Amino acid sequence: xxxxxxxxxxxxxxxxxxxxxxxxxxxxxxxxxxxxxxxxxxxxxxxxxxxxxxxxxxxxxxxxxxxxxxxxxxxxxxxxxxxxxxxxxxxxxxxxxxxxxxxxxxxxxxxxxxxxxxxxxxxxxxxxxxxxxxxxxxxxxxxxxxxxxxxxxxxxxxxxxxxxxxxxxxxxxxxxxxxxxxxxxxxxxxxxxxxxxxxxxxxxxxxxxxxxxxxxxxxxxxxxxxxxxxxxxxxxxxxxxxxxxxxxxxxxxxxxxxxxxxxxxxxxxxxxxxxxxxxxxxxxxxxxxxxxxxxxxxxxxxxxxxxxxxxxxxxxxxxxxxxxxxxxxxxxxxxxxxxxxxxxxxxxxxxxxxxxxxxxxxxxxxxxxxxxxxxxxxxxxxxxxxxxxxxxxxxxxxxxxxxxxxxxxxxxxxxxxxxxxxxxxxxxxxxxxxxxxxxxxxxxxxxxxxxxxxxxxxxxxxxxxxxxxxxxxxxxxxxxxxxxxxxxxxxxxxxxxxxxxxxxxxxxxxxxxxxxxxxxxxxxxxx
Numbered sequence: 097x098x099x100x101x102x103x104x105x106x107x108x109x110x111x112x113x114x115x116x117x118x119x120x121x122x123x124x125x126x127x128x129x130x131x132x133x134x135x136x137x138x139x140x141x142x143x144x145x146x147x148x149x150x151x152x153x154x155x156x157x158x159x160x161x162x163x164x165x166x167x168x169x170x171x172x173x174x175x176x177x178x179x180x181x182x183x184x185x186x187x188x189x190x191x192x193x194x195x196x197x198x199x200x201x202x203x204x205x206x207x208x209x210x211x212x213x214x215x216x217x218x219x220x221x222x223x224x225x226x227x228x229x230x231x232x233x234x235x236x237x238x239x240x241x242x243x244x245x246x247x248x249x250x251x252x253x254x255x256x257x258x259x260x261x262x263x264x265x266x267x268x269x270x271x272x273x274x275x276x277x278x279x280x281x282x283x284x285x286x287x288x289x290x291x292x293x294x295x296x297x298x299x300x301x302x303x304x305x306x307x308x309x310x311x312x313x314x315x316x317x318x319x320x321x322x323x324x325x326x327x328x329x330x331x332x333x334x335x336x337x338x339x340x341x342x343x344x345x346x347x348x349x350x351x352x353x354x355x356x357x358x359x360x361x362x363x364x365x366x367x368x369x370x371x372x373x374x375x376x377x378x379x380x381x382x383x384x385x386x387x388x389x390x391x392x393x394x395x396x397x398x399x400x401x402x403x404x405x406x407x408x409x410x411x412x413x414x415x416x417x418x419x420x421x422x423x424x425x426x427x428x429x430x431x432x433x434x435x436x437x438x439x440x441x442x443x444x445x446x447x448x449x450x451x452x453x454x455x456x457x458x459x460x461x462x463x464x465x466x467x468x469x470x471x472x473x474x475x476x477x478x479x480x481x482x483x484x485x486x487x488x489x490x491x492x493x494x495x496x497x498x499x500x501x502x503x504x505x506x507x508x509x510x511x512x513x514x515x516x517x518x519x520x521x522x523x524x525x526x527x528x529x530x531x532x533x534x535x536x537x538x539x540x541x542x543x544x545x546x547x548x549x550x551x552x553x554x555x556x557x558x559x560x561x562x563x564x565x566x567x568x569x570x571x572x573x574x575x576x577x578x579x580x581x582x583x584x585x586x587x588x589x590x591x592x593x594x595x596x597x598x599x600x601x602x603x604x605x606x607x608x609x610x611x612x613x614x615x616x617x618x619x620x621x622x623x
Contacts (some may be wrong), residue, residue, distance in 0.1 A: 120205055131164060141186055171359040178198055229259060242492070267496070298342075299348055399416050404421065418442070447483065451465075463505040556570075571588060575617065
């Protein structure tokens with residue numbers, strides 16, 4: 097009988113385990129609780145849950161989801177059994193317990209993106225992440241049909257990161273009135289001198305708005321795209337008042353949105369777009385808000401703040417990377433790396449102007465200029481962000497509202513991304529002091545970029561710093577970054593030391609190049 101009992105236990109134990117709720121590592125676990133609250137359920141009701149798996153304990157904030165429903169969300173970062181217990185001053189929400197199994201990730205689930213190798217990024221599963229981003233500021237505030245067109249466009253593009261705003265924008269080429277807002281109105285809107293005057297209750301959130309936002313974030317995740325969410329921006333212009341809610345209301349908003357979205361693995365926090373153009377917030381407030389988001393995100397998602405003209409204190413410890421607007425930083429050699437060296441963390445040039453045909457100077461880059469910006473960023477060990485601002489009859493400006501992409505830079509951006517993925521590591525300058533054209537992974541691979549300069553001959557030479565030790569031989573390829581061609585060179589190059597700083601070929605060999613701009617050479621060591 098004892099033997100039969102043990103055999104039965106062995107059979108039933110796995111069934112008991114798998115009968116529990118299960119969620120993949122880095123996916124989202126959710127639990128709901130009903131509670132009747134007198135007064136405003138969005139504020140004043142502390143509600144949180146502590147999750148533990150025996151080794152790790154993590155506390156997450158809950159939130160009110162309407163219809164007397166409170167939710168907690170959790171992103172498990174370790175496999176195995178997790179238990180949780182809630183705590184609240186409200187009896188109906190206090191001391192609720194639960195258990196679930198965290199199972200291995202499947203498919204495209206690589207986990208959230210984190211900082212790696214000081215200046216770069218990787219997924220939580222250690223796979224390299226090379227950001228290739230674009231911008232669609234107000235896409236979630238457009239019609240449902242346009243939002244789905246944008247999603248389909250993004251799925252067919254090379255982009256794996258999207259910057260967009262929580263709040264709507266009132267700016268050139270995006271003037272539409274959204275169907276959904278983040279807040280309920282405290283009283284009916286009025287029309288005064290031809291303009292709509294809104295009266296918001298900044299302590300009462302509109303659940304359908306957040307349901308729609310969360311659906312779009314999940315759809316981006318399914319497409320392999322990181323959601324770089326802009327929490328504030330200056331382009332409200334007193335139309336809705338979301339840029340001037342006041343300090344306490346701003347904190348209520350940040351508390352609510354971090355409680356709702358922190359468990360989404362593809363979320364990045366951008367505190368603001370062009371923070372210094374927001375008239376109603378001080379530098380001290382930005383510091384407070386940034387620290388608040390950091391402290392209220394139990395998973396430490398990537399966090400940045402984007403500048404207009406003045407640059408914020410990006411070296412603050414709660415900023416994981418620098419989000420920089422500066423077109424000149426990627427216009428020529430030796431500039432992009434300066435921000436990286438100054439901040440000692442990854443640099444993403446989230447605005448380098450946009451490819452398009454707008455009259456504004458920021459919206460009329462050529463495709464060649466946009467591609468060159470990506471190359472200048474890449475060889476410096478930094479990252480550029482795309483944006484498209486073509487205005488055509490019957491179409492949208494993609495950067496503002498989404499829709500279709502028509503620019504010439506996109507396949508070339510994919511081309512450089514593919515080259516980076518083919519490498520065995522991250523690109524970075526081989527000699528940051530003296531050679532701003534030569535990037536390397538290590539001594540096994542070099543990329544020399546010529547930019548706008550046209551030269552018909554290149555004599556083999558690479559920096560001695562971080563170079564090969566002893567004898568080394570290399571094969572070369574000519575890369576046409578615009579035509580997207582890779583042409584092998586028949587010669588084999590063998591290095592010798594020319595000076596304390598350069599390595600050249602022992603026979604002073606050179607490569608003949610087409611007389612055109614935007615060429616590069618890739619060198620690979622022969623094993």
